[in-house]
Amino acid sequence: MSTEVKVPTLGESVAEATIGEWLKKPGEAVALDEPIASLETDKVAIEVPAPVAGVMGNYVAKVGDNVAVGAVIATIEDGSPSAGAEPVAERKEAPVAPASDTVAPPAAPASADAAAALSPAVRRAVLEHGIDPASVKGTGKDGRLTKEDVLAAAQAKTAAPAPAAAAPAAPAPATPAGDRGEERVKMTRLRQTVARRLKEAQDTAALLTTFNDCDMSAVMAARERFKDSFEKKHGVKLGFMSFFAKAACLALKDFPGVNAQIQGEEIVYFPYVDLSVAVSAPNGLVVPVVRNVDKMGFADIEKAIGDLGKRAKEGTLTMADMQGGTFTISNGGIFGGLMSTPIINPPQSAVLGLHRIEDRPVVRGGEIVIRPMMYLALSYDHRLIDGREAVTALKTIKEAIEDPTRLLIDL
Structure with missing residues (x-):
């Protein structure tokens, strides 16, 4: 007797997903609620748990197939692996991976x-x-x-150092024209969604970016002074993101249009800040949300962002983690980026881009000195946000970072 494995409910307004990978092979033992497949939705990867214990049976869908909620994607057979090997073997011809009409790569994993x-x-x-x-x-x-x-x-x-060659190597044969080993890989559902949304942002919003530079001396000094006691008390490291999150909340309070959205013919203003934080995941960039960040302290912000980053790497973010968001911070500095023009995350109207910290000569008190500087970029939808608002909001963030005391006295 076999039990059907169906696509679970994926979240509000999500009707289908793509088979990302199979975590169990036909004939393997499966425990109750053990993940047997990974589904890719528009925003996150979702694991499909086994509805019963038994032996992994037939794949009804293959990797790369789009499947609707409730669709049958596999079966689980009764019994142990030894008992279930025979029925599984009878269906061995069932496809396990998508066929490819491209030339196979020259090398393959050893196992x-x-x-x-x-x-x-x-x-x-x-x-x-x-x-x-x-x-x-x-x-x-x-x-x-x-x-x-x-x-x-x-x-x-x-x-690693290469071993010394015993003799001069023979020249490599010329690569025939038209056969250079190109590889065609189908875009994942997440990558397709990212591409579509970024293009929609360019096509719909009147995008503009304003820049400023920021002296990180004060924040770096505060971080160095309190990092040990902060971690000892709160169990989390004091990073730069909490300072920028607090500074952004300060600016958004003074300039609510930067935290607003255009919905149809209306402008929606939010009395709270749900901060979207761009983090790197195995399948691409994702933007989970820290809710009510304007009500949180430094430690809570660091813990929330750290948790989202950890779960993004593990692929365990949920649809609820990705929904909403009123303003985004994207930190390209962790990859070494010096300056960029970030694209807004629709339907939001603005995004703050952070970049790498670099010692640069600046003028202070009529003298040239070296300071750790960071370029800040605020991209915004000019349909809603005027240049004066955007420039002044970014200036507020800059001033709060350069003098963190402003974060304490709401100035």
């Missing part, structure tokens, strides 16, 4: 079992860099490999 358990993004990275997945320790959920694990292994492999 077929390891390759089957990898997500499409990780599998692609393994093939591209020639990494044996069995030789890399995974940091993802349940020890699974992430794309970052593979890239780190590839970087370590490149950094």
